[in-house]
Amino acid sequence: MSSTPPPAASRARPGEPLLSVRDLCVEYVTPTGPVRAVDRVSFEIGRGQVFGLAGESGSGKSTAAMAAMRLLQPPAVITGGEVHYEGRDVLAMGEDELRAFRWKEIALVFQSAMNALNPVLTVGAQIADVIERHENVSSAQALERAAELLALVGIESSRLRSYPHQLSGGMRQRVVIAIALALNPPLLFMDEPTTALDVVVQKEILQQIAELKERLGFSILFITHDLSLMLEFCDTVGILYAGRLCEVAPAKELFANPQHPYTRGLMRSFPELHGPKQRIEGIPGSPPDMRSPPSGCRFHPRCSVAIPVCDQEQPQLITLAAPALARAVGAETDTPDAPVGQQRGHRVACHVAAQTAGSSDV
Amino acid sequence: MTYILRRLGFYLIAAWVSLTLNFFIPRFAPGDPASALQARFQGKLEPSAMAAMKVAFGLTDEPLHVQYFTYVKNLLRGDLGTSIAYFPAPVSEVIGKALLWTLFLAGLAVLVSFALGTLLGILTAWKRGSWLDSVAPPTFIFLGAFPYFWMAMLLLYALGFVGGWFPLLHAHSSHLSPSLSLEFIGDALYHAVLPAGSIVIASLGGWLLSMRNTMIGVLSEDYITMAQAKGLSERRVMLHYAARNALLPNVTGFGMALGFVLSGSLLTEIVFSYPGQGYLLFEAVKSQDYPLMQGLFLSITVAVLAANWLVDIAYVWLDPRTRS
Incomplete structure (x- = not known):
């Protein structure tokens, strides 16, 4: 809205990101005025990359993903920003172009397979309809492909005639993944794909996703509130708080050197599997009421290191310079495969971190 | 399939209940067909003719349970009795x-x-x-x-x-x-x-x-x-x-x-x-x-x-x- 969009020309060059989201804003229209659920969120996903979007419930992570696919329903409206996919302007697409674009280019794996499948259609019909829609094949061929897809996720083809309620939770999630892979899309949005499952099945499904990714080479936008999953799974991680990105960094870098007080709080909220027992501290307070978010940095009322400027000015997402970062942390944290502050940089939106670390540029 | 049969059983029971009610309610209601019949002809009918009519319409003084069994038996044969208004057409x-x-x-x-x-x-x-x-x-x-x-x-x-x-x-x-x-x-x-x-x-x-x-x-x-x-x-x-x-x-x-x-x-x-x-x-x-x-x-x-x-x-x- 108020932000000036960068020039949108010539984005289709090789080496450019597959998906690029710039300053995306989403607002919910309510009787008491608009509520901004996603506030100038920017991220990029390269080919074969996994980008993780983490944050509490209501932080806007799902909304941002839905907006990037233009799947928002009123009262949610995209009010600003840009979404480019291989150089194509997604927000400018017409209705028909959009329907052809969806699933062919970006497919979606929902968090709850329980509700993502139509209860009155067979599994086969739900895989075949998307194939028939996008490709010029007969329904017999589409069903044949559906059987292959089920085999791909380890389900026997006799299940084609099953209805969703006849499958277990894990199988249903596999079916959802099979549907997502039906057109072999370059990019998958996974919205908490394992949250509704028990831990054992969760592990199996994640392993399967990782294997399929190796084989088929798709990119993933991975949405979760589970940071330990992020570390395992993602190349780059963005942390959302109250609709704003507060920190973006390569996964290993982020876990080694969390800069934003909120990220640090999140890290402390999970118990360590190894090492001595620790008391889980968590983050005091609760997420802000989005109808009247705090001024300045939205995290400042819950922040233990807040300084006067925090409730005055909104911190910008700045890239930390490698030497400065090393100085700030005051320790040798380099890991062989992910040099600190490099690999697309470690960006943080925090006045305190910016002051102590020093910054390069915006 | 078992669901449909179970439902069928339920409806058969419901049908039985309703036909039973259908039998008893008119009999507990004030007024009765016999006296209505009598009133209809305003006493201009001979007692023997009246009796013959009662037999034709199945109006008897038998105890209720006997009447009920006759009623159910006739129903199962598709016999609903004889209409009074459209006499002598069966109901x-x-x-x-x-x-x-x-x-x-x-x-x-x-x-x-x-x-x-x-x-x-x-x-x-x-x-x-x-x-x-x-x-x-x-x-x-x-x-x-x-x-x-x-x-x-x-x-x-x-x-x-x-x-x-x-x-x-x-x-x-x-x-x-x-x-x-x-x-x-x-x-x-x-x-x-x-x-x-x-x-x-x-x-x-x-x-x-x-x-x-x-x-x-x-x-x-x-x-x-x-x-x-x-x-x-x-x-x-x-x-x-x-x-x-x-x-x-x-x-x-x-x-x-x-x-x-x-x-x-x-x-x-x-x-x-x-x-x-x-x-x-x-x-x-x-x-x-x-x-x-x-x-x-x-x-x-x-x-x-x-x-x-x-x-x-x-x-x-x-x-x-x-x-x-």
Whole structure:
């Protein structure tokens, strides 16, 4: 809205990101005025990359993903920003172009397979309809492909005639993944794909996703509130708080050197599997009421290191310079495969971190 | 399959309960057919003739349980007794023809109303906030507030009497005798336009509103978002994903509404002198024809139960979750 969009020309060059989201804003229209659920969120996903979007419930992570696919329903409206996919302007697409674009280019794996499948259609019909829609094949061929897809996720083809309620939770999630892979899309949005499952099945499904990714080479936008999953799974991680990105960094870098007080709080909220027992501290307070978010940095009322400027000015997402970062942390944290502050940089939106670390540029 | 059989068992029990009530209620009600018969002839009948008549109508002084068993036995043979008003025609014969006309009229009305109302409900929910959505629901709720028979009189007066576009009474033209010829069916449909139309107009709003409400609930489900994300055509998402699921509660309502529409159509039939059960019931009450009344109540009950069973079968076909 108020932000000036960068020039949108010539984005289709090789080496450019597959998906690029710039300053995306989403607002919910309510009787008491608009509520901004996603506030100038920017991220990029390269080919074969996994980008993780983490944050509490209501932080806007799902909304941002839905907006990037233009799947928002009123009262949610995209009010600003840009979404480019291989150089194509997604927000400018017409209705028909959009329907052809969806699933062919970006497919979606929902968090709850329980509700993502139509209860009155067979599994086969739900895989075949998307194939028939996008490709010029007969329904017999589409069903044949559906059987292959089920085999791909380890389900026997006799299940084609099953209805969703006849499958277990894990199988249903596999079916959802099979549907997502039906057109072999370059990019998958996974919205908490394992949250509704028990831990054992969760592990199996994640392993399967990782294997399929190796084989088929798709990119993933991975949405979760589970940071330990992020570390395992993602190349780059963005942390959302109250609709704003507060920190973006390569996964290993982020876990080694969390800069934003909120990220640090999140890290402390999970118990360590190894090492001595620790008391889980968590983050005091609760997420802000989005109808009247705090001024300045939205995290400042819950922040233990807040300084006067925090409730005055909104911190910008700045890239930390490698030497400065090393100085700030005051320790040798380099890991062989992910040099600190490099690999697309470690960006943080925090006045305190910016002051102590020093910054390069915006 | 077991579900359908279980439902059948349930309806058989319900049918038994209703035919038992049908036996006892008139017997506990004040007045009795024997004295009504006596009053009818105002004592101008010889006692022996009176006695013969009582035997013919099955009016005895036997204890109730003996009468009850005779009643059930006769019912199972399809014998509903002899009509007093249409003497000496047996009740089953009198009802038979009328039942067909009522089923034709009420069935036609309820199917058209359900189909149209559901379709409008789908469209209004799908295009929420459109002009159709802001006009159709209030209009049909307003029209639905009128009783069936009032709507019937209004249509009869405006389109039949003043306009002269439709026949004023009866189920078919008097020069045609019932047959399965195209001419007769066309004629019967033409005669059914006003009576069925009045029921459709008055009952459409209910279907529209309930379908619209369940549709709106279903539209916020994840599988709708997923269907949209799949890039499926709008038609497929609307019909196969949204409407197909939203239809389920409406089908249940369909079974329940049948009885209501049937009783409502009784009054409509009287307005149009339609030779159905309603008209017959009216005649039966006027002439205190107890056997006929009993037969009518029974046939209406059985028709509603049977229709509900058919709806159950349809439900199983529509919802795979009831099959296992």
